[in-house]
Amino acid sequence: xxxxxxxxxxxxxxxxVDGMNLHKEFLGGLGVNTKLMVDLIPPDSEPLGPDNVLIxxxxxxxxxxxxxxxxxxxxxxSPLSNRFGTANSGGLWGAxxxxxxxxxxxxxxxxxxxxxxxxxxxxIKVENATHxxxxxxxxxxxxxxxxxxxxxxIASIGPAGEKLVRFASxxxxxxxxxxxxxMGAVMGSKNLKAIAVRGTGIARVADHLAFARIMTEAFxxxxxNDHFGYTRCYGSMVVADxxxxxxxxxxxxxxxxxxxxxxxxRGRGFFAKNYKEKDLACFSCPVACAxxxxxxxxxxxxxxxxxxxxxxxxxxxxxxxxxEIAEILKCAEICNxxxxxxxxxxxxxxxxxxxxQHGLLKELSREVPVQWGDFPGITSLLDQIGKRQGIGDLLAxxxxxxxxxxxxxAYYAMHVKGVEIPVRDxxxxxxxxxxxxxxxxxxxDHLRTxxxxxxxxxxxxxxxxxxxxxxxRSCSRSGxx
Amino acid sequence: xxxxxxxxxxxxxxxxxxQMICSWASEKNFQPLHAYIQVKSRDGKEAQFDITFVNRCKxxxxxxxxxxxxxxxxxxxxxxxx
Numbered sequence: 001x002x003x004x005x006x007x008x009x010x011x012x013x014x015x016x017v018d019g020m021n022l023h024k025e026f027l028g029g030l031g032v033n034t035k036l037m038v039d040l041i042p043p044d045s046e047p048l049g050p051d052n053v054l055i056x057x058x059x060x061x062x063x064x065x066x067x068x069x070x071x072x073x074x075x076x077x078s079p080l081s082n083r084f085g086t087a088n089s090g091g092l093w094g095a096x097x098x099x100x101x102x103x104x105x106x107x108x109x110x111x112x113x114x115x116x117x118x119x120x121x122x123x124i125k126v127e128n129a130t131h132x133x134x135x136x137x138x139x140x141x142x143x144x145x146x147x148x149x150x151x152x153x154i155a156s157i158g159p160a161g162e163k164l165v166r167f168a169s170x171x172x173x174x175x176x177x178x179x180x181x182x183m184g185a186v187m188g189s190k191n192l193k194a195i196a197v198r199g200t201g202i203a204r205v206a207d208h209l210a211f212a213r214i215m216t217e218a219f220x221x222x223x224x225n226d227h228f229g230y231t232r233c234y235g236s237m238v239v240a241d242x243x244x245x246x247x248x249x250x251x252x253x254x255x256x257x258x259x260x261x262x263x264x265x266r267g268r269g270f271f272a273k274n275y276k277e278k279d280l281a282c283f284s285c286p287v288a289c290a291x292x293x294x295x296x297x298x299x300x301x302x303x304x305x306x307x308x309x310x311x312x313x314x315x316x317x318x319x320x321x322x323x324e325i326a327e328i329l330k331c332a333e334i335c336n337x338x339x340x341x342x343x344x345x346x347x348x349x350x351x352x353x354x355x356x357q358h359g360l361l362k363e364l365s366r367e368v369p370v371q372w373g374d375f376p377g378i379t380s381l382l383d384q385i386g387k388r389q390g391i392g393d394l395l396a397x398x399x400x401x402x403x404x405x406x407x408x409x410a411y412y413a414m415h416v417k418g419v420e421i422p423v424r425d426x427x428x429x430x431x432x433x434x435x436x437x438x439x440x441x442x443x444x445d446h447l448r449t450x451x452x453x454x455x456x457x458x459x460x461x462x463x464x465x466x467x468x469x470x471x472x473r474s475c476s477r478s479g480x481x
Numbered sequence: 482x483x484x485x486x487x488x489x490x491x492x493x494x495x496x497x498x499x500q501m502i503c504s505w506a507s508e509k510n511f512q513p514l515h516a517y518i519q520v521k522s523r524d525g526k527e528a529q530f531d532i533t534f535v536n537r538c539k540x541x542x543x544x545x546x547x548x549x550x551x552x553x554x555x556x557x558x559x560x561x562x563x
Contacts, residue, residue, distance in 0.1 A: 064511050065501040099512060174527065202504075203511040212505075223549060232549075279550060280527065281496035286549040288494040292528045306528070 001063065001203055002103045004036075005124060007117065009190055010050070010109035012126045019103055029057035029073035029094075029104075030086065036106055037075050037084075047079035047182070048164055048189040050110040056097070056155075056195070057105075062283075063098030063203035065215055067222045070094060070282035072172075078181040079166045079189075080344070080398050081418040081443045085181035088447075089172040090282035096153040099199025107190060116156075116194040118148065121201060129193035133162060136337040137171040144196050152196040158339030161188035163388045165396040167344030167420070171336055175290075175306040176282075179341040181419055181442055182398075222286055232279060235289040236310035237268040239424075248428025249318040250421070252372050253350035254414055257425055259318070266317045266325060271308050275325055280306065293329065300326035305333060314423045315346035320353070321372030334379060338386030343444075347420030348395040348402060349381050355409040367391040419443030484542035484555040486534070493520060493530040493552035499544035506543050518544050518553075 004019040019032065026032045033055045045051035054076045061069035072094030078085025097105065100121050107117075114129040132140050137158040144154050154173055161168035161184030168184030169177045178184075205211040222228060230238050243249055244267070247257030264270060274296065281288035295303040303326055312332040316322045322331065335342045355361055356368040367390050369377025384392025394402050399420055403413035414421045416437050421444035426434040436449025503516035513520075517538035523529040532552065534540075545555035 065498065065505060200514055201512065202508070202515070205511075208509050219547070278491065278528075279494050281494035281550075283497055284501060285496050286498060286547075288496060288550060290494075304528075 004104040006106045008109045009111040029059040033057040033075035047077045054107040058094035062094040068285045074178040074183045076186040079185045080182045087178035087180045089176045089178045091172045091176040093153040095283045096197040096199045111191040119197045137339045152198045154196045156194035157184045160338040160340035160386045166398045167341040169341045234268040240268045248424045251318040253354045265323045295326045305329040319350045327375045334382045343422040344420040351399045354412045360409045417443035422446045483540045487554045494550045502547045
């Protein structure tokens with residue numbers, strides 16, 4: 001259960017080593033991943049070169065019934081920041097890895113041909129993926145499930161990862177993602193298309209009585225928490241309305257902290273009433289903050305998707321100004337199929353639109369929609385980025401590199417250490433969000449220094465009543481870069 | 482005690498907690514496949530689920546006690562009086 005698989009793609013050499021000592025010294029998926037990264041990746045290595053190492057690490061309790069223990073961390077040197085890169089995803093993949101008997105997977109080198117890994121309990125194989133190369137992530141998952149079995153859990157990259165889009169993500173089955181910091185590009189640089197895992201073994205605990213006591217207590221705490229009902233009902237969308245109220249939306253590339261019609265068009269209640277079909281959960285999670293949605297009217301009637309997540313809403317709905325929830329879900333599907341990060345994709349498009357509005361794109365301007373909320377134009381740009389065609393080839397480099405190549409555009413490039421700033425305007429809470437964005441380990445980030453809606457309501461700091469974040473021109477944005 | 486377990490599959494979130502607590506109760510280990518209740522994705526896309534019980538299930542009701550979505554609801558069985 002705590003074994004580490006080490007695979008060298010140059011010669012397809014596979015080693016399995018015991019990782020228990022590492023787990024005793026470093027905490028969870030991220031702790032062990034970080035230690036392995038420090039030990040294995042040379043400081044001067046190129047993120048998209050063969051020296052970079054891709055490390056999957058399931059959390060210590062994944063595979064048990066501790067509530068919410070479903071997360072797996074994916075770590076490598078980031079092609080966006082050229083520094084520490086790491087992303088996190090839930091779903092079933094990590095539990096399958098644990099049940100197969102492993103906690104971590106370390107991938108080094110680069111294969112000469114496209115390959116995918118198959119981990120079927122004790123059997124670990126490197127398989128030819130030439131027939132999968134070029135497929136989007138959903139087609140890849142379906143193809144592998146057809147060939148190997150529907151009970152495999154699959155992490156895959158799409159065309160964006162293959163074409164080394166710097167913010168390419170690794171997609172967890174269909175809808176989950178190791179989204180941030182370009183881990184999909186690192187996987188693509190190794191010619192590694194997918195990792196399919198099936199585990200039928202058992203997860204043991206050392207002290208049954210102590211574990212049962214902690215597990216029961218944890219369940220009680222989660223289910224009796226005041227926020228449980230709201231989070232089940234709205235999922236991450238729970239913060240959509242409060243953030244609009246305090247002006248912390250990243251609207252129109254951080255120029256607009258709130259929208260007058262937000263609650264009626266993209267609010268949490270509007271979504272739950274008109275789109276949500278049912279609640280969905282990651283493995284072993286009683287919260288079930290994910291949803292399945294169906295469009296019930298209009299031109300997209302009948303369209304179904306997993307979501308809505310607040311990340312989709314804030315990135316496509318606020319940052320790019322798309323008002324129609326069905327269109328926001330479609331944008332997220334395009335990103336998931338190409339295998340690219342929703343946050344960074346929306347970030348570079350917002351940068352391109354604003355730079356174009358200020359006349360900075362010159363001859364490239366024909367390829368960029370001028371208006372915010374232009375759904376056909378935005379999806380066309382997403383396609384171009386995923387395929388690295390036209391201006392998409394430039395935008396696929398992320399806002400930091402793209403802005404360096406477009407004179408005078410750095411002011412509109414919203415990033416920290418090259419990683420696009422996600423989800424909320426950091427100026428919404430100077431003490432936590434702003435400082436957190438500037439100091440956290442992976443650049444622009446809303447999760448590593450998190451204070452969610454409960455912190456907004458803490459006594460003496462009722463940020464719901466504060467009007468902030470709407471006056472960006474009075475704040476120097478260059479401070480974030 | 483044996484319970485009647487009412488299944489409302491359309492409410493199932495796919496968390497597999499019912500399977501996990503069942504395998505824990507019977508083996509003191511975790512493996513969803515070893516549970517007497519099985520939850521399978523119906524369409525392969527993680528949205529709808531089928532819930533079945535294997536014959537050995539004693540209807541202890543633990544799965545329903547841990548179900549937070551209302552997909553499993555236990556009901557006290559009235560013993561047959563002869």
